[in-house]
Amino acid sequence: MQTDTENESPGTSAGRLHGWLLVATCWLASAGAVLIAPVLPFMQRAFADRPNANVLTLIVLVIPGLMIALFSPLMGALIDAVGRKRLYLISIAIYAVAGALPFWLHSLYSILATRVVVGIAEAAITTISTTLTADYFSGKEREKWLTVQLGSASIVAVVMFALGGILGGFATGWRTPFLVYAGAALFLPLIAVFVWEPAETRENRPEASVRLPFAWRQISHVCVMSLFTAVMYFVITIQISFLLTARGVTTPAVIGIGSAIANAGVPFGAYVFHRLSGWAINRLLVVSFAVIAAGFYIVSSVADVNLLVAGAFIACFGGGIVMPLMLNWIMVRLPFAHRGRGAGSYMAAFFLGNFLSPLIVAGVAAKTGSLFTAIGLLAAICAAVAVIALALVLLKRGPTEAIGAHTQFPLPH
Structure with missing residues (x-):
């Protein structure tokens, strides 16, 4: 006690x-x-x-x-x-x-x-x-x-x-x-x-809050989206050294510097998310997945190492926008009594994506014939997600609320 x-x-x-x-x-x-x-x-x-x-x-x-x-x-x-x-x-x-x-x-x-x-x-x-x-x-x-x-x-x-x-x-x-x-x-x-x-969290907290059924209907689709997003987010982080090696880079120091530059896109993307958090969620989905798709396409199609690192930075930049979006999207939809399970659900999706990402990329690469072709296919998938999100924006459907505009969403009774 x-x-x-x-x-x-x-x-x-x-x-x-x-x-x-x-x-x-x-x-x-x-x-x-x-x-x-x-x-x-x-x-x-x-x-x-x-x-x-x-x-x-x-x-x-x-x-x-x-x-x-x-x-x-x-x-x-x-x-x-x-x-x-x-x-x-x-x-x-x-x-x-x-x-x-x-x-x-x-x-x-x-x-x-x-x-x-x-x-x-x-x-x-x-x-x-x-x-x-x-x-x-x-x-x-x-x-x-x-x-x-x-x-x-x-x-x-x-x-x-x-x-x-x-x-x-x-x-x-x-x-x-x-x-x-x-x-x-x-x-x-x-x-x-x-x-x-x-x-x-005291024992005398309001019983009504404790008895609320967990709001799976509010966040289940966001958790699934978080898992997909995490798989894409970890593609560059995990594969960048293999990509650079495949393009002829053999010096560990150069690989390390290239990896650091690419992953520096994440905090820049997170900063941009913070600045744009007043935007509707579906608009942020359009921007982030379009950026990830562009980065993946550059990585998959260029031979120059510098351009490859630039493309990897762009993909990580998009990931830096979308991952905090997913976390905030889950947390603002839950009351106090359910936030622990909400955070746990996001962490499960994020780290399961970390575990699955290299397996998925390896499987796609085996089917398509090369790592670069696999990332090109992932670029097309991310572009399709951006197009779907854009359609929702134009139709004024989907998550039209803004993360920065609310502290909590109403739960169904």
Whole structure:
């Protein structure tokens, strides 16, 4: 049972400190995976004498994302039932311990087990921080911080990729980057002091709010759209190194710089979404998918490496517009009592898209004959989505409301 102290605000409304604290804990999910990516080849070499080492070390990288996709809806329901803060603290403590354990472990299966635990903890952390952002802020402030959450994560990921490569060169080799996970413990005192349980989660909250059936009718189509969007969003992020290699780039530093430039499109797109959030949702869908389609088309059709990177930047720019749109679209449609499940549903769609994107691209590439042809086909699909959204705009149908114009949508009775 929660105490009165845990439930009460410290006396001031949420501000920039709270916004950045919640955003920073969301970085843990993306930063952790990217941190390990540069040392995977060395990890494979270290376990080369073990059965299926190549496959298992790849699973070490991707399994946390799959756990987030599977467990985020459960975590959303859990925090709606028991509250936010206590589970927040527990999850970050588990993340810090389980994340650092591979530094001392010598069994590949034991390392894999810790990665499963890390993924479940990440499911809780990302769901809770997103839900608290929706709890603490409303209107334009909520939209701003949910947008910052996505846009800033791509910047942090670039930094973590470089840090992982540097730490991998230390005497302890591939094990060293895992110690960075322990740094998450620094968030514990900050959360303990500055985060409070929103008042509506108390046991005396209005029964009418608790009894409301979950608004699946309001958000199910948005969750499906979020999954499709996430698959497209991760195409460039995952495939850019293969695309550059296929065009003759062999220097790791050049590949890294090209990847960083391409992914820099995401925060720029997120900023543009923030500026355009007063637009109707269907208009933003037209813009974002048209931009993604244009970027994919350039990537699939040019031979020049510089133009390829420019096209990749454009595609990421479109992704930076549409992903925060999806998150805000879900969150503004839900009352307080359902925001945890709403955030969990979005996180499940986002990370399931992360897991499925390379599989889908590989499957399409196998059918079409090349990675570039596959991305050209994805460009056509995104263009078709933009055309459908444009038709809805012209017919004044579909989601004609503006994210920045409302704090919450009415629920059906």
